[in-house]
Amino acid sequence: MRHLTKIVSVVGARPNFMKIAPIIEQLKIKNKNLKAELKHVLVHTGQHYDEEMSKSFFEDLNLPKPDINLGVGSASHAVQTAKIMIEFEKVCLRERPDLIIVVGDVNSTIACALVASKLGIKIAHIEAGLRSFDRAMPEEINRVLTDAISDYLFTTCEDANENLRKEGIPEEKIYFVGNVMIDTLLRYKERAKKSKILEKLGLNKDLQVRSYALLTLHRPSNVDNRETFINILKALKNVSKKIPIIFPAHPRTQRQIKSFGLEKYFNFVNIESNSCVNIENSINLLDPLSYLDFLNLMANAKFVLTDSGGIQEETTILNIPCLTLRENTERPVTLKEGTNTIVGSNPEKIISKSMDILNGKKKIGRIPKLWDGKAAERIINILIEKL
Incomplete structure (x- = not known):
């Protein structure tokens, strides 16, 4: 040294x-x-x-x-x-x-x-x-x-x-x-509980009642192909009839939404103007969140839909069911040991697995070694x- x-x-x-x-x-x-x-x-x-x-x-x-x-x-x-x-x-x-x-x-x-x-x-x-x-x-x-x-x-x-x-x-x-991502999550988990994001969005403050699903979607394979993107959104719109979906959207994804003319699928939420989420049949789109705000939302979600690799790992540690909107994953440990399930971009599978969770059939995982x-x-x- x-x-x-x-x-x-x-x-x-x-x-x-x-x-x-x-x-x-x-x-x-x-x-x-x-x-x-x-x-x-x-x-x-x-x-x-x-x-x-x-x-x-x-x-x-x-x-x-x-x-x-x-x-x-x-x-x-x-x-x-x-x-x-x-x-x-x-x-x-x-x-x-x-x-x-x-x-x-x-x-x-x-x-x-x-x-x-x-x-x-x-x-x-x-x-x-x-x-x-x-x-x-x-x-x-x-x-x-x-x-x-x-x-x-x-x-x-x-x-x-x-x-x-x-x-x-x-x-x-x-x-x-x-x-190392889990190092960070465990270190800031308690601090994230102090986030006011739930109150700002007007979500149920009774944390025993997980009243929303959380969505992230940004991979080119999902958002750069209009047909694929629409199929996913139609499935999510169906899911949102049963539980509101909160969607902090990456700027690039927001540009694709505008480019493809897909605004009709969303309720646009502006936290700064204190506009609340629509709890009826809605995918609630908001700007990207800070790490602590997002961690708070994830920790209190009923389940998470994502195409992110890291979120598959974080939901496993938090014991939150995760539905991965991809055809594969480079993190198979989250499938074998964690709370993750692959659903791809198949509308029927997205809806089916979401309904399973809402009906109490959630996947129980364990914390991977180290x-x-x-x-x-x-x-x-x-x-x-x-x-």
Whole structure:
């Protein structure tokens, strides 16, 4: 460890913030006990370019202001990845880090890993080994390639370990440490209870009566194809006859709704003007929420419908039924051990599984191994030992 002087951590999109927050906290804690100075540099690529959305997450998670913001913004996969690589190479040449830490599977992850690999900088990939086995997903390509060039592969589940072994990753590079997203959730769960989001939305305040379902929907496979999007919305509209649906919608999804002329499916809610949700036959669309507000909504939902990978994990920890609006998942542990069920974009299945939950047939899960809030501590201990 005495030879390690500088670590660069990379974030680019919202899910990255929850994953890097406990890592930064552990770096601070461990650095206090080290005789040699350990310098940490936080780089925000700007892949997720909505300043207000990013700002709320940094505030909620007590993340320090990024030391460097590359400001790459939105673009096609190729253009965005290229921009990140060009700008991140400048950072690496200037900062000369001993290690970079990348998390998850976004374009920032593979772009910065590629730069580091070409410059001979060691790479730690957090959330390694997850596989959907669907190469049509851009994230799957990012996952596979990042793992292939990383030096330290930190996994969330034993399935991921096996995936890496099958791909020829040497055993000595693989470390099963648990789930850093769960570190963050467990740390902020109590604080999230203080959120006023339920009152702002006019939802039932009796938490014994879970009076709404929560929806997230943003993947291109769901919202970029008008026919697929409409089929999902028709099913959700049917479900909303039995329970109101709360939908904090990503700006990109909101643009697709307008582009396709699908406004008729929604009741638009403006929290700032104190407009409440419509509890009758409605998908209630609102702007994106802060981490703590969303966690509060998720923890008190009857069930969650999502195409997000991270939410499949978070609902498992919270023991909230989750219906995944995708044909596959890179997080099969949430199916085998958690509360997750795959429904895809099939309207009949979406409605059927939703009705099952409303009729009391909810899936009961258990907490996966090492999802105990200590993953980041294990990661930093390993890096200190190995470096």
